Amino acid sequence: MIKTITDDLAIVLAGEAGQGLQSIESILAQLLKVSGYNFFSASEFMSRVRGGANSTEIRVSAKRAAGFLDRIDILIPLHKESIAHLKKRITPETIVIGEEDKIGYPGMIDIQFTRMATELGGAVYANTVAAGFICGLLKIAEQECANFILEYFSRKSEEIRSRNLAAIKKGYAAGKGLSGIHISMGKNAAVKTDLLLSGSDAISLGALAGGCDYVCGYPMSPSTGVLEKMASYAKKFAIVVEQVEDEIGVVNMALGAWYAGARALVTTSGGGFALMCEGISLCGMIESPLVLHLAQRPGPATGLPTRTEQGDLDMVLHAGHGDFPRIILAPGTLAEGFALTQMAFNLSAKYQVPVFILTDQFFVDSRTNTPAFNAGDFKVEKHIVKTEKDYKRFSLTDNGISPRGIPGYGSGNVCVDSDEHDEDGRITEDLDLRVRMVDKRLKKFAAIGPAIIPPRLVGDGNFRTLVVCWGSTFNTVCEAVAALGEKDIAVLHFSWLFPFPDQAGAYLRKAANRIIVENNSSAQLARLIRQATGVAIERQVLKYNGLPFAVEEVQREIRKFI
Amino acid sequence: MIKTITDDLAIVLAGEAGQGLQSIESILAQLLKVSGYNFFSASEFMSRVRGGANSTEIRVSAKRAAGFLDRIDILIPLHKESIAHLKKRITPETIVIGEEDKIGYPGMIDIQFTRMATELGGAVYANTVAAGFICGLLKIAEQECANFILEYFSRKSEEIRSRNLAAIKKGYAAGKGLSGIHISMGKNAAVKTDLLLSGSDAISLGALAGGCDYVCGYPMSPSTGVLEKMASYAKKFAIVVEQVEDEIGVVNMALGAWYAGARALVTTSGGGFALMCEGISLCGMIESPLVLHLAQRPGPATGLPTRTEQGDLDMVLHAGHGDFPRIILAPGTLAEGFALTQMAFNLSAKYQVPVFILTDQFFVDSRTNTPAFNAGDFKVEKHIVKTEKDYKRFSLTDNGISPRGIPGYGSGNVCVDSDEHDEDGRITEDLDLRVRMVDKRLKKFAAIGPAIIPPRLVGDGNFRTLVVCWGSTFNTVCEAVAALGEKDIAVLHFSWLFPFPDQAGAYLRKAANRIIVENNSSAQLARLIRQATGVAIERQVLKYNGLPFAVEEVQREIRKFI
Amino acid sequence: MENIFDFKDKIDIAWCPGCGNHAIRQALLAALEELHLGREKVVLVSGIGQAAKMPHYIRTSFFNGLHGRGLPAATAIKACNPELTVIAVGGDGDMYGEGGNHFLHASRRNPDITLFVHDNMVYGLTKGQAAPTSRPGMETPVQVFGVFEKPLNPMALAISLDVPFVARVFCGDVGQTKEVMKKAMAHKGFALVDIFQPCLSFNKVNTFKWFKDNTAYLPDDHDPSDRAGAFKKSLEEEPFPLGILYESDRRSTFEENLEVYKKDRSPLYQREVDMKMVEAEIMAKR
Amino acid sequence: MENIFDFKDKIDIAWCPGCGNHAIRQALLAALEELHLGREKVVLVSGIGQAAKMPHYIRTSFFNGLHGRGLPAATAIKACNPELTVIAVGGDGDMYGEGGNHFLHASRRNPDITLFVHDNMVYGLTKGQAAPTSRPGMETPVQVFGVFEKPLNPMALAISLDVPFVARVFCGDVGQTKEVMKKAMAHKGFALVDIFQPCLSFNKVNTFKWFKDNTAYLPDDHDPSDRAGAFKKSLEEEPFPLGILYESDRRSTFEENLEVYKKDRSPLYQREVDMKMVEAEIMAKR
Ligand SMILES: Cc1ncc(C[n+]2csc(CCOP(=O)(O)OP(=O)(O)O)c2C)c(N)n1
């Protein structure tokens, strides 16, 4: 029986940590894109450096598709445990390809990646063989593959280069020659000029375009990617990148940096953020800008360090003692990841409030192609003033925003204080002034109002059923809803969470049937919605096993409610 | 003109830090109570050790009354700045008594406390003279005063004792002899057997009765009182009291202590708590008990360190990353302060969740008489088991609660892990087990259900207007509402905030007119109510200048809404 | 005979094959056995990191808490039940980075606990960033220009804090590692053993060979009771001295200082509050 | 001539009359003036405590942040604008207690900032609990059985960390305090001055007289460049040595190590990102 795949192929690579799933993914990402295929990949892995059971989904499609699929069309297991690890996703439709003697899956197609590699000089080339095999299956131009491999290994020795070249060719031949699978997928030349980005890339490029010149952090999965990306830009873009002793130091250092005129980014995860709460409150009090990227993972505590969840919204909404304004963003796409991060710097500088960007492991570690965006469309807004002798950092203004000076720029002094203070920033016990200062800070809610990005409605404007989601689930939910093929259904996606977009109320009230989809166990956005609008969403699709939603799963769960 | 006071007298002592307002208050508290008067005091002071302008209100009444009054019947300023400091509260009705040459307030009654004291051997006795003066005014039995003073200074030298005795007498004579004020207030012998407690006392005694044997903290106003009270009990009750290097150490130490079988109390304030958020999340993950007293003060950041606010509810509701259950209590009276703290230890041990007790500076630093409570009514419930060899700390049970073992007690091992874990407490990447473990933890919400204390309705059961409040404002709000003298109004007070008491919904929906009274700037309870019930409370009486609500003020503000 | 602290069945250990942590585990298993400790009386306390996974691979009670926060928990556990043998274990990032303040102040308290720090000069679990003990020049994906901060010298630091047992070993020598572990556990008071441990996967500079080439056993005439002398010795680098640098019996322990054990030595969990006394305390407020 | 760092009008200083902090303020005002610094180029950074109120009483820019968290902010401020003179100031609780970890790691970074710690051996602002430097036996409302933890020795600690300027003064000697302050500020790199300061209100043990009686100036022949010798000296107590215990010029500063200043010395706030370069970086992702 020949399996024919025409427009959407889900390949899953599985193996243990250290077997190099990532390198196969990297090679394929580039090659598929230059060949005009849409590419999407997502990885799930254990918190260990060697061993265990991990997998990477690679989705190749004719049309843009960046939702995560449950379905596995082709499984390439690199170790025996892969089968048990993925048993729930393997169906009779799944074609398993690999080393039969090692994997022992009944009915699998035997391809001896390792043996082929050994013949070429070493087992280490098995990954390249496997990548070549998939290229062959997809009938990517062989020359393209060869060129790419030489480029990819260009910094390695001649020997390594030529062996990889031989490996990709050998794999290619095996893939191309395989009967039993027929892939004929439409290509799209436009894809070639797309960007190919991970979520970490999008956030990091957004930070560059936001004028970020100081990054501090403390390593913590899944936020470390952004820290390392920014470090890789450090030289070219003159960015100070500092790994601090702990997260408390991180946030206080970032506030010091903004105070001195830098545009600092913090990147962390839930546990690290929990340690910063006092610092967030300081940010609120001294009305400092601060841009903080929080890549969520399942909690509580250490939880599942390398997995995904949307469980930190509640904490971020209320982090820090006392009342003060903040902005919370949660990009749903790479383009939003870029644009919102860029904007975050300007928003933060303008309103002098902390701006949080909530992503998660699924978002930062996934990679897909996306139409190129233009940095030229974005501007760095510094919002700082040269001070005069009598400069007052906290001058009381109509909208609550005081012109922000920087020490050393101008002749004034810039004084900020974590105690309640007067316009000059000096400690006060004047309780009437205290009230004016609280009011000043809270007034910024009104000032921010016009900047708020309303939630995005995708689908039928005359919806009866509204599927509500936020952040990283955008692509998967939209794809699932589209696949339902129902007429009166739409998705409402929030990428701006707080201050809560009032526009949401009308949409929510209009819907006869409301369903929330959240990658956490308690429907945190649903609570925020009820708090802000009074609308309760009782139909909840929640997932909290550490994995992202799959398109089929969302489809199935929503179906139950319509 | 003679001013006659019959049933309620508000005396305010004012002066700078270091002038000993506290010692006058202490003497009066005892003497008034033993004389059969109801006593209430509340202090407001600046964050400094010397200087500034502080005041203490002392309320003497025939009927129990522990609301804070704006009104000042008698003002005793100990320094000139007192007048400016209290100018908003001084009215033509206010009788100002003190050293005219120093204070210079027109129409004041000149009593030369300092000169009298100096004549007796030193200005230091001026406080005792002033206390004696008030006793004289109130016509407390002179012998009672004399006896008390000897007792009060019993650990001091003979000279100091006799000089204070002379001082109290001299003051007494001056007070008794004063024409112009006639005080004839009903006494009540029952008061004599009352307890006389501050909020810190009530919390600390509750902790003793809860079986607390380990206290850790880091000094921070206004929570330090409880730390110091517990230290004063350390010897008699064999309590380990440890001042830790920082608040992160505090919470992790407390979790270690519970793990090893102790019953640990943490006491802190908002900024300290903000640093503990990661530890709170750990508590959620390892299902450890933890009792944490948070005495609130105005934020954000350092804010107004010695003043009062109810601004940390939001933070406590959502502290820590990830989802896990918690219990939040907020006593409204001293009796509740005692009982809820006692209960907190049992609740925490039983459900293995963190229990937070929210007070504030007004609550902990106020003092009043209250009917004696009986420790015999309370029992320490340990909820620990002796382990067997195959003991599993996180055994999956129907209600989510696993029997809690202690290392060294029994033959099993007790293993807890901040990562997601199996029943044995060992790290796992089994994602189905992850789901069961999340469900296990969240199931406790249901288990806790029956223990929830519904909000207390005070006033007309057939209310049309419902005044909603929480925590420390209870006495003031109830008194204000009673004073309105309206028929269809009631107070709904929450001392159990979370898990949110469902019973509240019916009360709230029944009300035609809902008013919330909160000592913060954003109506945090109102938000929680809307989130939990959908009911929005738009009529808000908020105060956030660092001072507690006054009865008259609440009355005035509520009047506007009815 | 089986080691009671080891598992009967093969367990899945998440460390990389060849990682120095395996040797440390062997040494610890042997040390625990040779000290004849009861399995139910030992508590391992750790934070988060590769080293901090140790408790999962030893059969004792354990408290595997937060990154950097092992010491406060360990201190409290020992304080609440001095009958327990409490061992804290963590990585160089865990104990000297995130947890640095607790190290400082645990040293001041001097609880009778033992601290093993797996010093691989790198953040292993998070895949290769610099640790406080990383050597200058080491390039990582975060330290792209090479480490330039001065590495923490845990030996000098501990001696400055008068930690009463300060030692360093290299896990390549399992025998010495075990022996020093035993001495550290036997020592009454806070005992630090900094264990040089190669991280195969992320530290390509400080390899097994590097540690071997850059360490030297303390000379026999080293006097561990001489604090100033030990300090001077602790400043030596490449080779780094191995062995017990400093040992002192002058300090009383945290638990010894706790008033609650002055008359009654029973652990806290065995005690009951006397409600009559609470009652009396309440009534004293009349 | 007026001191430009002082206020023209009388200001309300919240410290108790007679508190040692007033003398420290006088010394600091004089030191700032004598160094001829520009008022707009000086930034004081502090945490919370009595000592940490200092910035409010000096006319410079300041960042009065959180208890214990002065150093990370100060480090960043200097790193973002090396033209500024950055001085961190705090109490013994602030800097050695809550902020201990930042002290450890600021020492490793070696930013060119000066740290003044007002060491009154007590928590002043919170009314008299023990500080990390409190002497054993001191009773307080929390330490009811007396302090038994070993006091932190900031001098020994700093020397163990190779802080390149380590000094102690007593504010009773305003002259020496000022002189050492000036040297500390002039020193390129992280400079610690631990300032003995009596707290009249809450430390009844370590009074002005006690400090006077229990301190001794370093002998003229003290060699501050000898680290091991300085360490040995730093262990001396009652009398505690006063003066510059240790000074070294071997370490490069944090800012010197920052790549961003290797070609361009301008502070970060003056720079602009080149959007064309960002564009190119985006396009490189094609
Ligand atoms: C608060 C917090 N920050 C960061 C992390 C992420 N994290 C886990 S282990 C680790 C460091 C590991 O290095 P080390 O302590 O040296 O242990 P090793 O893995 O090298 O044994 C970090 C940063 C965390 N778990 N918690």
Ligand SMILES: Cc1ncc(C[n+]2csc(CCOP(=O)(O)OP(=O)(O)O)c2C)c(N)n1
């Ligand atoms: C996180 C946090 N914990 C506690 C406090 C309360 N607090 C304010 S100052 C202080 C200690 C003061 O002692 P020290 O630092 O020695 O300064 P001093 O007042 O003696 O000059 C404390 C504990 C705080 N502000 N923030």
Ligand code: SF4
């Ligand atoms: S990453 Fe390094 S420290 Fe961690 S297990 Fe592997 S070799 Fe060992």
Ligand code: SF4
């Ligand atoms: S309390 Fe002590 S340190 Fe604080 S101002 Fe008063 S004397 Fe100085």
Ligand SMILES: [Mg+2]
């Ligand atoms: Mg390490």
Ligand SMILES: [Mg+2]
């Ligand atoms: Mg101090």
